[in-house]
Every structure is written in structure tokens, then in C-alpha cells.
């Protein structure tokens with residue numbers, strides 16, 4: 001039996017054979033780390049194909065497990081702090097528009113004195129931050145104190161001339177890819193919250209006191225959403241909206257909503273109620289393919305106004321036909337629509353505790369008929385160990401298991417879902433396991449009947465019917 005190290009290397013080797021074989025067949029080369037990222041380049045598009053994506057999952061899982069195996073334990077523990085430090089550096093460099101300055105400088109790079117000049121910051125400190133990141137493959141140091149973008153750092157690029165970003169600092173993130181907004185939000189709101197996790201769990205062992213509340217002194221009687229809407233949080237709220245848009249714009253581009261629950265199961269003239277609809281993107285996308293469906297968008301008054309404008313721009317015909325409604329509705333209060341074929345809740349349940357979810361879903365159950373579907377669009381957190389027999393019985397509940405000796409859930413290659421769960425905890429919510437969804441559904445009078453996994457996404461459609 002080969003050693004575990006050898007087994008990991010063998011997995012790496014066969015995954016590299018797969019990737020190389022696919023690229024050779026297409027006469028392409030795998031994207032280089034030291035060149036800027038171009039998501040539209042054919043070799044990047046090839047990297048998104050199912051076969052390459054599966055091989056990359058093995059490569060990342062095996063490489064990370066190999067590192068975890070060979071590192072001294074104290075190094076492995078202390079190194080987790082490098083992630084925090086790198087995030088702080090990345091946020092700073094993003095706010096100083098460094099990726100854009102380096103895009104304009106090209107492959108020969110730029111001396112730190114010139115990188116620091118537009119923002120008048122300390123060049124020596126900038127060089128130290130860039131060196132830490134470059135050592136971890138974000139940016140490259142071309143010659144001493146001269147830095148250039150690489151594939152990873154260039155993904156921070158907001159796509160605008162740096163002069164424009166410095167001239168209009170309040171509009172830096174608008175219209176840009178959401179990556180910079182995410183990095184800046186993580187490095188600010190979430191980093192400030194990280195340090196309160198320990199205190200929050202001691203103050204309230206149930207986890208109901210979120211670290212972000214503690215970090216920002218959000219009054220106990222005020223929800224985080226209304227707090228974010230306060231005038232002094234305007235920039236924070238705008239950044240949050242742009243950062244959150246990353247998920248939905250990618251999903252719309254992929255047509256993800258069509259690849260889970262079969263909307264054709266609903267009566268052609270049925271009614272879908274998008275509860276906490278935000279801009280109403282979900283109902284709008286479904287209505288484009290199923291034009292007979294009525295859509296009711298429910299949210300706070302100010303949000304519903306934005307949804308109306310969004311529909312007016314993207315699907316005015318549905319408004320003209322009287323097939324869409326915009327309702328101000330608080331989902332903790334009785335549900336006014338009693339004729340729903342389906343209630344859809346995308347990224348709603350993950351914002352709330354189990355008890356609050358039971359209240360929200362109970363309101364929907366009270367307004368449902370035996371034919372009503374409940375469809376949650378959420379991430380589902382896999383167990384690392386094998387799922388229980390109860391969970392295994394649910395259609396779609398289990399996932400592909402990673403090959404031995406990898407952790408069954410692909411280990412660090414699947415870490416983002418667990419990190420996302422913790423990020424939601426900082427905000428006061430959680431991502432749920434299948435068993436947790438079953439528990440919440442049961443308590444609210446729903447039966448979880450199946451889970452649709454969406455190809456290319458961690459996100460699922462969790463489907464319930466009245467119990």
C-alpha cells in the first residue's frame with residue numbers, strides 16, 4: 001500500500017494528466033499564473049468545463065491535504081493568521097486602486113514609489129504588503145520594489161482608468177466586477193466582526209448575538225438590514241449591494257434558476273410569490289421562460305419600488321399584462337397570498353436563526369394549499385462524514401464523495417461553503433445542512449421532498465410540500 005503522501009501525489013499526477021490531455025487536445029495552454037486574467041480567453045473558458053473543473057477540484061484538495069500533512073502543526077495553526085493579514089493588505093491595495101495602476105503599467109511593472117504616489121501613502125509599507133501577497137501568488141515582484149499584476153491580482157481590477165477611480169472615489173465600485181467590493185467588504189465589515197466571535201459566543205451561547213452587532217454597536221432592537229439603511233451607512237450599504245450582486249449576476253448569466261426545480265410542474269397560469277424578493281430578479285427570470293405565470297414580489301416598501309423599476313426596464317410586458325404585483329410585506333406577518341403555486345425564498349432563510357425561520361415558513365404554510373411548493377434557493381452545507389440514513393433517503397441530498405485519501409467533502413477545495421456559513425454567522429444568520437433544513441421544515445409544517453443541485457454552483461433548490 002503506498003504511503004498517504006504517495007497516494008496524494010498520485011491523485012495530483014493523474015488530475016494533471018487529465019487537464020494536460022484536455023488542453024493538448026484543444027491545442028491550448030493552461031492559464032499562466034504570472035499573466036493577467038482574461039475570463040473571456042478560450043483557455044480560461046476551457047478551464048470552466050465540467051471535466052477540467054472536476055480535475056481542478058482534486059488538484060486543490062490533494063495539494064492542500066499534502067500541505068496540511070507535511071507542515072509542522074504549529075506552523076499550520078499560526079499560518080491561519082496569514083489569511084487575516086493578507087485580507088487586510090488586499091483591502092488596502094484595492095482601496096488604493098493598485099491593480100488598476102499596475103494594469104496601466106503593463107508587464108514590466110512599476111516601482112512602489114509610483115504606485116504610492118496617487119494616494120500619497122508610505123511606499124515602504126506598500127512594498128511590504130505587496131511582497132507578502134506576491135509570496136502567496138497575488139501580484140509579482142518583477143525586480144526589487146517593482147511589482148506587476150498576475151492572474152490573481154488582476155481579478156481585483158475594477159476595469160476603469162485609475163485616474164477616474166481617484167477623481168471619483170465614491171463611485172469606484174459602481175459598474176465594476178463585484179470582486180473588489182467583496183474583498184473590501186470582507187476586509188472591513190467582516191474583519192471588524194471576526195474579532196468579536198469569541199465574545200459573542202460567551203455573551204450569548206445560542207449564537208443569537210451576532211459578532212457584527214457587537215463590532216458596530218447595532219442596537220438590539222434594530223435589524224441589521226434597517227441599520228445598514230441608515231444615512232451614515234450609505235457607503236457600506238452600497239458596497240454590500242454590489243458585493244452581493246456577484247452571486248445573482250453569475251446565476252442569471254448561467255440560467256441557473258432553470259436548472260433545478262422544474263417550473264413546468266406549476267400550472268401554466270399559476271402564481272409564484274417571491275418572498276423577500278429584493279429587485280425581483282428570480283420571478284423575472286422565471287417569467288421570461290414561463291410567460292403565463294403571475295409573479296408577486298414582496299419586500300420592504302423601498303425595495304419593492306426598486307423591484308418595480310427593475311421589471312419596468314427588463315420585462316415591461318408582464319407589467320402591462322397585469323401579471324406582476326409589487327407588495328410591501330413583512331414576512332414575519334401573515335402571508336396575504338393564499339393562492340400561491342409556489343413560494344420562492346432566495347437567500348432569505350440564511351439570514352435568520354432556526355426559530356425565526358420556523359416563524360417565516362409557518363406564515364407561508366398557513367397560506368398554502370396542498371398543491372403549493374416551497375422552494376428555497378440556498379447553499380446546503382455538506383457533512384464531512386457520511387450523511388445519516390435519514391438524509392440519504394431524500395432525493396438529491398447526498399453529493400459525490402471525493403476519492404481516498406481525500407476528505408470525503410474534498411476538504412479545503414470545498415472550504416468556501418463552510419467559510420460562507422461563518423460569514424453569515426457574523427451577520428447573524430447561517431447556512432444549513434440537509435438535516436437542519438429538515439428540522440426547520442418539520443417545525444413549520446413542511447416536508448422536505450428533494451434537493452436539486454445546480455451544476456457549477458454550490459447553491460441548491462430545496463423543495464418542500466405541505467406536511
Ligand SMILES: C[S@@+](CC[C@H](N)C(=O)[O-])C[C@H]1O[C@@H](n2cnc3c(N)ncnc32)[C@H](O)[C@@H]1O
Pocket residue numbers: 225248275276277278279281282298299300303329330331332345346347348
Ligand atoms: C439577501 S436579500 C435577498 C433578495 C432576493 N431574494 C434575491 O434573491 O436577490 C434579503 C432580502 O430580504 C428582505 N427582507 C429582510 N427582512 C424582511 C422582512 N422582514 N420582510 C420582507 N423582506 C425582508 C431584504 O429587504 C432583502 O431584499
